[in-house]
Amino acid sequence: MKAVRLFGPHDLRLVQEEAPTCKANEVLLRVRAVTVCHSDIHYYRDGRIGDTVSKVPLILGHEFCGEVLQVPAGLDELHIGDLVAVEPAISCGYCHSCREGNPNICENLLFSGTPPLDGALREYIPYRPEFCFPLPQDFTAEEGALLEPLGVALYAWDLGHLRVAESVAIIGCGPIGLLLVQLAKIAGASQALAVEPLAFRRDLAALWGGIPLAPDEHLEQQVATLTDGRGVDLVIETAGTLPAQEEAIRLVKRGGKVLLVGIPAEDRIELTHHTARRKDLEIHVVRRMKHTYPRAITLVQRGMIDLRPLITHRFPLECAAEAFQIVGDYADGVIKAAIIP
Numbered sequence: 001m002k003a004v005r006l007f008g009p010h011d012l013r014l015v016q017e018e019a020p021t022c023k024a025n026e027v028l029l030r031v032r033a034v035t036v037c038h039s040d041i042h043y044y045r046d047g048r049i050g051d052t053v054s055k056v057p058l059i060l061g062h063e064f065c066g067e068v069l070q071v072p073a074g075l076d077e078l079h080i081g082d083l084v085a086v087e088p089a090i091s092c093g094y095c096h097s098c099r100e101g102n103p104n105i106c107e108n109l110l111f112s113g114t115p116p117l118d119g120a121l122r123e124y125i126p127y128r129p130e131f132c133f134p135l136p137q138d139f140t141a142e143e144g145a146l147l148e149p150l151g152v153a154l155y156a157w158d159l160g161h162l163r164v165a166e167s168v169a170i171i172g173c174g175p176i177g178l179l180l181v182q183l184a185k186i187a188g189a190s191q192a193l194a195v196e197p198l199a200f201r202r203d204l205a206a207l208w209g210g211i212p213l214a215p216d217e218h219l220e221q222q223v224a225t226l227t228d229g230r231g232v233d234l235v236i237e238t239a240g241t242l243p244a245q246e247e248a249i250r251l252v253k254r255g256g257k258v259l260l261v262g263i264p265a266e267d268r269i270e271l272t273h274h275t276a277r278r279k280d281l282e283i284h285v286v287r288r289m290k291h292t293y294p295r296a297i298t299l300v301q302r303g304m305i306d307l308r309p310l311i312t313h314r315f316p317l318e319c320a321a322e323a324f325q326i327v328g329d330y331a332d333g334v335i336k337a338a339i340i341p
Contacts, residue, residue, distance in 0.1 A: 003122035004320040005057035012321040026126040029066030032141035034339045041328045050267040055115040062088035062113040064120035065144030084132040085144040088112035104290040133293045146307045150296045153179035155289035164188035169232040172239030173201040185209040242270040257282045313337040
């Protein structure tokens with residue numbers, strides 16, 4: 001089996017390994033598509049995300065789709081040949097958080113592509129069937145992989161509780177931010193302000209109904225003009241930078257809500273406390289997603305969300321390092337890169 005392992009910062013290598021075998025409660029998947037997330041880039045460049053340090057050699061990749069090759073006896077929900085989207089977070093189901101219905105904050109969570117669990121940048125992967133979601137016939141493998149970031153966007157949108165005709169600002173129009181722009185449109189937001197430094201991403205946000213804004217010295221005045229001086233009802237920060245966190249506090253209205261979705265390279269949050277306090281803000285730090293895959297599949301199947309334009313680059317497994325370099329550098333107009341094992 002071919003696989004790509006991270007041996008250290010900027011050191012991705014194609015290796016040949018024994019194909020994995022399944023436990024009695026697992027299915028065997030042929031990996032059909034993996035999309036590169038910026039959390040993968042943190043491991044690739046820095047060897048860590050926050051306080052989670054990569055233990056090398058590690059197989060990265062958590063946004064993926066696979067084809068079922070083998071199923072355990074007695075399993076009726078999945079069949080050989082099914083194309084499935086895969087939830088990368090494996091929750092235990094029995095801890096206090098899981099029993100309360102919050103598997104995203106499971107106390108015993110395992111996550112694909114995060115130590116100690118190898119991810120999907122390989123040809124074959126065994127997986128627990130309860131975390132595999134069969135896809136309709138017209139889905140592509142790339143769309144199946146992108147259901148993971150769509151799930152993150154959908155969960156953030158749920159937490160925002162934005163009412164019809166209220167306004168939202170999305171700071172950072174990478175894949176999750178662009179999906180939030182689409183969700184804002186179908187959910188009836190009066191305005192979706194798309195704050196993004198890269199022009200090609202602002203252009204795509206505009207195609208999906210967003211109001212493109214650059215994060216420059218004119219931003220706060222532009223937002224004030226667009227909102228009659230009030231500020232936006234909800235700000236969703238997906239950029240993962242300290243300046244973006246601070247900007248979120250400045251753009252939101254008094255009594256508004258801020259969602260922090262992005263994962264900063266520095267393991268801290270930086271806010272102007274007096275501004276946040278005087279505005280009496282509700283600030284929510286978002287942890288991935290929960291219970292979103294069936295709804296995400298429905299949104300795509302019914303044409304309400306369009307995932308395909310997000311894939312701008314495709315690479316074979318042998319060129320994974322090139323994919324990571326392009327995504328990490330925001331080069332060549334990249335939105336999302338797919339690796340096809």
